[in-house]
Amino acid sequence: MASGDLPAEANGLQLNFCKTLACDNFGLSDAERYVVQHTNPKRPAMVCRECGAFPPLLNNQEVLNELQRLRSYHCAGLPACRNEECQNFGLSVHTHKHLYHAFGYSGDRQRYRCKCCQLTFVDKWSGSNHKLAFQENLLAQLFTGYSVREICRKLEINPKTFYDHIEHIASRCRRKLAMFDARWVNHAEQFELASHYVPLQPKSSNGVFWLTTGDAKSGYILCQNVNYSPDEEPSGELDHDPFNTPARYVPYQYTTEANQPPSMLASSLRERIDQQYQVILARGNVEDPMGNLSSFHYPSKGALIRPPYTSYAHFLHVLSLCPDDRRITIYLPQDPLLRSAALSVSLPRIEAKSIDLMYVDGKWGKDLPIPKVDIVHMGWWRDRWAIAETAEHAKGLCYLAGERNDPKYWLQHASLERTAFYQARFQLLFESFINEPRRKLRPAGLLPVLDIFRAWHNLCYQNKYGVTAAQSLGLTSSPMALRELLS
Numbered sequence: 001m002a003s004g005d006l007p008a009e010a011n012g013l014q015l016n017f018c019k020t021l022a023c024d025n026f027g028l029s030d031a032e033r034y035v036v037q038h039t040n041p042k043r044p045a046m047v048c049r050e051c052g053a054f055p056p057l058l059n060n061q062e063v064l065n066e067l068q069r070l071r072s073y074h075c076a077g078l079p080a081c082r083n084e085e086c087q088n089f090g091l092s093v094h095t096h097k098h099l100y101h102a103f104g105y106s107g108d109r110q111r112y113r114c115k116c117c118q119l120t121f122v123d124k125w126s127g128s129n130h131k132l133a134f135q136e137n138l139l140a141q142l143f144t145g146y147s148v149r150e151i152c153r154k155l156e157i158n159p160k161t162f163y164d165h166i167e168h169i170a171s172r173c174r175r176k177l178a179m180f181d182a183r184w185v186n187h188a189e190q191f192e193l194a195s196h197y198v199p200l201q202p203k204s205s206n207g208v209f210w211l212t213t214g215d216a217k218s219g220y221i222l223c224q225n226v227n228y229s230p231d232e233e234p235s236g237e238l239d240h241d242p243f244n245t246p247a248r249y250v251p252y253q254y255t256t257e258a259n260q261p262p263s264m265l266a267s268s269l270r271e272r273i274d275q276q277y278q279v280i281l282a283r284g285n286v287e288d289p290m291g292n293l294s295s296f297h298y299p300s301k302g303a304l305i306r307p308p309y310t311s312y313a314h315f316l317h318v319l320s321l322c323p324d325d326r327r328i329t330i331y332l333p334q335d336p337l338l339r340s341a342a343l344s345v346s347l348p349r350i351e352a353k354s355i356d357l358m359y360v361d362g363k364w365g366k367d368l369p370i371p372k373v374d375i376v377h378m379g380w381w382r383d384r385w386a387i388a389e390t391a392e393h394a395k396g397l398c399y400l401a402g403e404r405n406d407p408k409y410w411l412q413h414a415s416l417e418r419t420a421f422y423q424a425r426f427q428l429l430f431e432s433f434i435n436e437p438r439r440k441l442r443p444a445g446l447l448p449v450l451d452i453f454r455a456w457h458n459l460c461y462q463n464k465y466g467v468t469a470a471q472s473l474g475l476t477s478s479p480m481a482l483r484e485l486l487s
């Protein structure tokens with residue numbers, strides 16, 4: 001078969017290369033190293049001539065477009081340059097002070113000017129909140145688990161007013177978070193992060209996934225994204241075509257392949273890891289968990305993004321927040337959706353030997369010594385897992401990239417628990433909100449609640465020692481009350 005070209009690079013970004021770390025072609029994007037075909041969309045588009053791996057192709061420009069979407073969502077309501085043509089677009093005053101001049105006031109709100117394009121803007125939420133008491137009450141009811149309908153009835157407002165308030169509160173929360181996020185990333189000596197993802201609405205089969213990355217120890221959540229864009233309409237080809245733009249939207253006509261292997265109950269850690277590899281291989285595209293949906297209902301409004309694009313953009317954003325000279329460790333659940341993205345966008349850091357990436361599964365007792373470690377090669381990729389087992393505990397670790405492959409050390413320290421707990425807690429706390437029949441195909445209403453929840457979780461929620469995540473990281477000295485979140 002003739003060797004074709006790879007999808008064009010965009011702004012110096014080329015994410016198409018062999019993702020097998022031990023392969024000679026790892027990180028290399030010369031087309032002749034691969035067999036590339038795009039006549040049959042049902043077959044792998046690219047096969048590595050060295051190791052036979054078949055990493056799915058991506059449209060690099062579309063990864064950047066997705067990154068732009070995520071950033072503009074993050075900065076909604078934040079003081080940042082809004083000029084899409086400007087290189088400072090979406091970079092907030094809180095994280096990038098040096099890019100802006102303070103430029104007087106508008107009422108009691110601070111005005112800024114972009115040093116690059118001279119655009120001026122006000123910090124919308126720097127003034128005082130005149131609806132504080134009302135919003136505090138609304139938020140308290142929401143966190144108690146009342147449905148939108150009940151809250152509207154109690155507060156004598158209509159749903160439109162309810163959602164307007166939620167949007168305002170979310171904007172204030174994003175602004176608060178941006179200040180604490182900046183405090184953390186600018187002062188941390190290194191980063192120990194844990195990523196995790198789940199379907200946003202587990203009972204809805206609507207293809208919306210929620211990706212989250214936070215500090216592995218304190219549980220402070222740094223970044224969360226969903227592959228759903230409420231204000232766009234999908235366009236592009238029915239089959240993913242990385243050679244054309246747009247390529248990142250899931251089309252309305254998307255149908256499931258129903259390839260989920262029959263579910264078996266895993267009785268041991270090894271069985272669970274092995275079954276997860278079967279689940280992954282059952283997907284048409286190993287990096288796309290939509291291939292495991294046995295039924296699928298497109299959200300009634302907005303556009304769904306092919307999950308790998310959101311994942312690549314998520315990690316590009318996370319890495320851009322962490323200064324280049326600080327070491328990063330990222331713990332991941334066993335899934336190529338996160339692995340490929342984290343590995344690919346970390347290429348410069350892998351070369352600079354300043355990153356560790358690994359899969360983690362299972363639990364180990366705190367301060368419990370690791371007796372012996374079994375090395376097992378698993379899955380189609382023959383991934384090298386280090387497994388420790390006792391009668392009560394089992395933990396597995398697959399070191400994916402880095403220079404510090406010390407299984408005993410990582411088996412003791414690596415953990416996804418804090419990030420997974422954050423997501424599980426959201427789904428428990430807002431269960432009735434998430435599963436309202438009308439909401440199933442309308443995920444848009446949940447997006448501002450995610451921001452509010454992140455703020456509450458990082459700044460207000462106290463662990464059993466009475467300490468918040470922000471306190472654990474030394475970002476504040478005391479927990480924040482709901483009221484402070486809103487002022």
Ligand SMILES: [Zn+2]
Pocket residue numbers: 018019020023024025026048049050051052053
């Ligand atoms: Zn290879």
Ligand SMILES: [Zn+2]
Pocket residue numbers: 081082083086087088089114115116117118119
């Ligand atoms: Zn600008």
